[in-house]
Amino acid sequence: MGRVVVEVMPKPEILDPQGKAVVGALPRLGFTQFTGVRQGKRFELEVEGDVTPEVLDAARRAAETLLSNPIIEDVVAVFDATEVHA
Amino acid sequence: MSAGPLDATLNDARIGVLTFPGTLDDRDAARAVRLAGGEPVALWHADGDLRRVDAVVLPGGFSYGDYLRAGAISRFAPAMAAVVDAAKGGMPVLGICNGFQILTEAHLLPGSMIKNDHLHFVCREQVLSVENAQTAWTNQYTQGQHITVPLKNQDGQFVADEHTLDELEGEGRVVFRYQGWNPNGSRRDIAGITNERGNVVGLMPHPEHAVEAGFGPDGADGVRSGTDGLGFFTSVLASLVRA
Numbered sequence: 118m119g120r121v122v123v124e125v126m127p128k129p130e131i132l133d134p135q136g137k138a139v140v141g142a143l144p145r146l147g148f149t150q151f152t153g154v155r156q157g158k159r160f161e162l163e164v165e166g167d168v169t170p171e172v173l174d175a176a177r178r179a180a181e182t183l184l185s186n187p188i189i190e191d192v193v194a195v196f197d198a199t200e201v202h203a
Numbered sequence: 204m205s206a207g208p209l210d211a212t213l214n215d216a217r218i219g220v221l222t223f224p225g226t227l228d229d230r231d232a233a234r235a236v237r238l239a240g241g242e243p244v245a246l247w248h249a250d251g252d253l254r255r256v257d258a259v260v261l262p263g264g265f266s267y268g269d270y271l272r273a274g275a276i277s278r279f280a281p282a283m284a285a286v287v288d289a290a291k292g293g294m295p296v297l298g299i300c301n302g303f304q305i306l307t308e309a310h311l312l313p314g315s316m317i318k319n320d321h322l323h324f325v326c327r328e329q330v331l332s333v334e335n336a337q338t339a340w341t342n343q344y345t346q347g348q349h350i351t352v353p354l355k356n357q358d359g360q361f362v363a364d365e366h367t368l369d370e371l372e373g374e375g376r377v378v379f380r381y382q383g384w385n386p387n388g389s390r391r392d393i394a395g396i397t398n399e400r401g402n403v404v405g406l407m408p409h410p411e412h413a414v415e416a417g418f419g420p421d422g423a424d425g426v427r428s429g430t431d432g433l434g435f436f437t438s439v440l441a442s443l444v445r446a
């Protein structure tokens with residue numbers, strides 16, 4: 118079974134209120150070295166067979182149309198993440 | 204502003220109210236249509252037939268749980284394809300809250316909504332200024348009029364790039380602005396916008412909750428007497444008569 122990962126992030130110029138909340142909480146746990154957090158999304162798309170170039174292309178199109186909104190988000194990665202068993 | 208039903212000849216205007224899985228405010232929207240003097244027509248997301256309606260309201264709620272993004276999945280519903288076609292042909296379409304989010308996802312209106320800047324759900328009686336009283340949904344108001352309607356959202360922060368914001372302002376397409384306090388961090392205090400033609404309007408606050416004395420926000424005539432939202436629904440009936 119193949120797997121494609123799609124990663125979506127808020128655009129750099131869009132404020133990320135969720136990331137802001139996370140960065141506010143980190144120092145309370147002693148993590149003082151992190152000055153910023155941005156929170157994105159990771160989708161794992163499963164397919165029956167191998168991840169062919171056609172499958173990757175379909176994943177890219179799905180990423181641009183449904184999985185992200187280009188006004189507020191960027192698709193930062195689409196890649197084959199099929200686990201290989203020895 | 205007219206606060207009651209228009210004359211009886213408008214009573215056969217059919218205003219569709221589109222329900223998605225997770226819609227909350229469809230019954231209030233239908234009630235608002237009825238109180239304004241129109242005939243509400245229930246529409247279902249999975250049905251591409253708009254049942255000969257003259258206008259459509261996309262009510263608020265949390266369609267599909269908003270799990271992906273607010274409005275993202277609803278936008279691809281069969282009924283939305285019909286709404287997009289009809290809107291492009293000039294049919295009046297109003298998106299309230301989640302309905303506004305669906306209209307931006309469907310590219311009928313520009314920009315998008317993200318989480319409120321303070322991250323909290325907000326529910327309050329909100330004062331808005333009417334910035335454009337010429338759209339299909341605002342022609343019974345006056346330019347600059349202040350109205351009070353309920354506001355309730357968590358993903359209500361309107362964002363768009365500077366070029367789009369300048370274009371909206373320059374073309375008079377900002378229809379409502381928050382007054383007194385910006386409740387969600389929306390760019391330039393924008394609460395609602397319209398398309399170039401003025402037939403599609405979207406806003407985050409809820410006019411359908413301020414249409415009947417006794418059930419709305421506090422108003423000049425006392426507790427819960429506010430009916431400032433009724434003008435949306437009398438406006439669309441008036442615009443249908445003129446059309």
